[in-house]
Structure formats: structure tokens, C-alpha cells
Amino acid sequence: MLNVLFIEDDAIETMKLNRTVSKLQLKHKITEAKNGEEALAFLRSDEVLPDIILLDLNMPKMSGIEFLGILKEDPILKYLPTIVLTTSENRADLLECYRIGIAGYVIKPLKYEDYEIKMASVFTYWECNELVKA
């Protein structure tokens, strides 16, 4: 079971993830954050740190890339594997994310069915990984 921090401003995207998790009967714990600031507040609270972060890039106020930058500057938080989940196929974004440091870059497909398949793979993959664990 993964402890997942899901940073996403779009309500339907959140619904998509939750629906996917429940439909696939996955036991992962999903913590939702509506933007970068909220996510940082959570990470810096007394809550247990997540195993992985799923990060949207295009968000109001603090963008995903800005959040990523702050995260990787933090001596502890920088160890959190962060997977970018975005519709942006902008190569400049992709390069910048890998430069700062990410654990994956997943493009949101158009069709929900494809989304399910992709997310299932992402979760399966991370279940196979040894995680830092706080």
C-alpha cells in the first residue's frame, strides 16, 4: 500500500484518480492537495510523509515546477519520489522537470480508459520499488 500525495487543482482530475483507485480496488492512501502551497503545508506538518507524490504542473499560484524546485531544495523532502502527471507535452517543461529532479513524467491521456491503464501501471511500478519511508 502506497501513501500518495496527489497535488491537483482540477476537481475532475481528482475524481478520475479516486475513481481509478476504487475501481481497481487499490488500497493506496490518497492525500489530496489543491495546489503547491497546500501540499507544502501538509508536507511540513506533523503528518507522515507520503511515499510518492503525483504532481500536476499547471496550477494557479504556485506552479508544479515551482513546487518541485522548493521540494528539491528541502534537505528531507528532496528524497520524495515525485511523478509529474500532466497534459503538458511541452518539451521545455519535461526537460526542466528532469533537470530539477523527478521520478517520472506521465502524460494524461485523453480517454479515461487509457488513464486507468496508465495509472494502474504507475501504482504497480511504485509498489515494486523500495521506498524511503519516513
Add this chain to the structure above:
Amino acid sequence: MENKEIVLLKKALERQKKARKQAENILEKKSKELYDTLIQLKEANRILENLLDDESSQMGNVFVNMVDPYIVMDLKGKMIKMNTAAEEFLGYTIEDDILLSDLVHPEYKEYSKNSFSALYATGVIKRFRPRIFTKEKGLKYIEINGSIIKDSSGKSIAAQGVLRDITYESEMKSLLDLQRKRLNIIVENSPLGILLTVKGELIKSNKTIQEMLGYSEDELMVLQTQDFISLESLKASQELRDEMYAGNIHHFSLNKKYLRKNGTFFSAKTTVNAVHNNKGLLEYEVALIEDITNELELEEEKIQLVKDLESSNKGLQEYAHIVSHDLKSPLRSISALTTWMYEDYKDKLDDNGVFNLKMMQEKVESMDKLIDGILKYSTIKSDNLDNSSVDVNEVVKEITDIIYIPDHVRVVAVNTLPTIFADRTKIHQLIQNFLSNAVVHIEQKNGLVEVGCVERPKYWEFSIKDNGVGIPKEYHEKIFKIFQSIGNKERSTGIGLSIVKKIIDLYEGKVWLESEIGKGTTFFFTLKKQK
């Protein structure tokens, strides 16, 4: 006896007297003869002396044997003696009885006369330069140096002179003068400023540099270089000049800053060339100065423009990405919601509802593709066109399968379309834009869109004809500008025709249209055949 004796004596005396008289007469006669002889001898001597004088003036020198023509004239100017060289040069001998003045060119007669008057007055003639007609060699330019010959009594009897042919010399001189004049014309009319310096001292400047600097020639001559060249430029050129003086380089070029008389500066490209004398020493420095203030300004402007363009291009690409993201996100939501609608309510939906949901999915998909296409297009430049053989018939088929075509509209190809060498995606985008525009603007019952192509020597000329509403003349240019939609249909994005224009530009083609309100529109476009 005495008387007889006296008579005898008297007779003898008489005889003696006679004899003496006779002797005296003889003596007188003889001494007259002697005197005459003496006079004759004296005269002879004098003539001899004169002759000797003449000989000495004529022969004493080496004139006879010299290479230069030598002549002796009497006081009337008649040639009385010529050496071989003179005979050869003039083509006459003294037997021809010629006067020097006969040979002189009419224009030089007056000059000649004056010169000879001077000769008679002073006894010498120097650098007398007439033009004369020689017998065989034509008109020659000569120089005569000569003097008056006097007899022993100091009376002028003749004039002698040495001729020198200066025709070549004078031709050279006039040629040189001409060349100097021409050179000056070039120098003075050169668009480049020219400065000639010797050991750093200015010795010549042309009009151009005088005008550039605002100094007159005289003002410039008394200036030091630091008075009109900035110190930093002088420093910069000093090193190069040292190299030049050391013989390591023969010229150098650099941009110098010049100071005008009015205190303002200008930048000029300055090329300095070393001119060496025949001993190989650097004698002159020639500086060619080209005012490049405008060029520098233009260059800077250009750099700035390119920068601006780059940043605006980059901005535009960023913009395209953001817009596409913002468009694609809601599409994803719609797609998800549609799927869920089906998943959650499939039991409650009738066939029509299921079909509509499926249609919704399809339209969302094609819109997503369109957004992708636009995004890709906006990031693609002419240098990464992916050209291959493209069957336009297939492309039209694909498009008619994808796009929304109202039921009353038919899309037909009026002839078999060609297979062209181009970027498939671009051609697809191109024709799709024309077709989707055409099909939605038809209000007639039987809508017809006809695609055709005519082959031209260097181009393919395509046409897309519809029987739609037509486009007012005033929009014919406007519609190719980005986001200019003139339709009132929801499908008009206003981006289509600007994309069309851009793709056609990539293939060095043209696009134009003919339209009649209420009857229809025909778009024409050409694509250059690729090699």
C-alpha cells in the same frame, strides 16, 4: 783735258745718279711689294686665326662625335654645320639650305623669335623648347642649349647648339600629369576618407575625410592625430602600427572612433596600408576611412530585432503550449465524464443515448487531435519539414472521414489529385482547414465542395470550390490573419486560414480566392514542387 775729265766725270755722275734713281725706284718698288706681301700675310694670318677660332668652337668640343644632334647656324638661322646625329634626327643636311625657323611648329614661332632675341642679347640660349617638324620623324619636341660664336674681333658670326629630343620625356610628363589628375579625381571623389601620413605626420587628406571631420584641408594639416582620433582608438591601432613598422604586417583594419570639429564622434572602419620606398622602408601610411555609424546602428537594430523576434517567437510558443494545455484539460474532463456517464448509466440509456455519448467521445477526440496539430504546427519551422510522397486523394479521404460535414454537403474531387512530395501532416492540416471552412458555410440545399488540382511547371495549383455564402471582398485579405473569424458559426476558430497561409508560405506558394456573395467561394493555393 780738264774739261774732258769734268765732262767724263759729270757723265759718270749722271750715270751714277741715274743708276741710283733706278735702284731707288727698284727699292721703292720692292719695298712696296714687300709691304703688300706683309699686309697680305697679315690678312692671311688673320683669316687663319679666325678659322682657328671657328675650328676651336666647332671642333674643339666633342660635339661632332657626340650622340646628340649638334648644329651651327649663321645669324639668319641657316644651318651651316650639322653633325651626323643632327642630320639623322632632322633628316636634312646643310646642302638643303634650311632655316631652323622653317622647322619650328607655327605655335612656337613667337616663342622661338623671343628666344633667339635673347640669344643674341646674352650670347647663350638655355632650355629652348620648341616643337619642330623633322623631315622623316614628324613633329618632335626638342630642347636646345646653345651659344653665340664670335670671331676674334668679338663680332657675332654664328650660333651653335645641342638638340635633345624630349618628345618621349614630355609625353611621359603629360601622361603623368593626366594620371595625376585622374588619380586626384578618384581620391577626391572617393566615398572613403583618405589620409596619407609620413611618420605619423599628415601630408594629404581628401575631401571626403575633410567633410567627415568638418575640417578644411589646411586646418587638418596642422592637427595632430589625437586631435581627431579618440585616444582609445589610437591606442588600439598603435600595436598594429608597430607590427606594420616591424614589417610583420602590411596593412590592418579596425574600427576607429573619430572626433569631429564640432565635438561629436563617429565610428569608421579604418584600413591602413603601408607603402614602402624602393629601399624597402616604410615611407607612407595610407588610411582609408569608411563611416560606418549607420551600419553600426543598423547592425545593432538588427541584433535587437532578431532578439525581439526570438523572444516573441518563444513567447508565442509558450503561449501555444499554455493555450493547448488549457484546451486539452477540459477535453480530458469531458472525456472522463462521458465515459462515466456511459459506465454508470449504461443500463438506463437507450441506444440513442449510447450513440450520442459515443459521438461525444469521437468529437472530443478529434478536437484533441486538432489541438495537438495546431500545437505541433506552431512549434514546427521550415527546417524540420518531414517531406515524403503524399497522395492527396488519400489525404482528402482521411479528412472527410474526420471532419464534421453537414448532411446536405458533399465533398468531391473533380479530378484525380496528384501525389506530391511534402510533409503529410502539413498537407493534411492545410486541406482540412480549407474543407472544414467550406463545408460549414453552405446554406444551399445541395451543398457541394469540389477539390481540384492543376499541374503547373513549377507548382501544383489546388482549388477548393464551394457553393456557400461567399466572402465579402473586404475580408479577402483579412481572413488570412490569425484569429480573424468572419463566420458566425460556432466552429469558426479564426485560426484555420492563418495556419493555411503559414503552411503555403513554407512551400513557397500563394493563396488567393474568388468569391461571389450567395454563390460561393473558390480558394486557390499553390505549392512549389519539391525536389
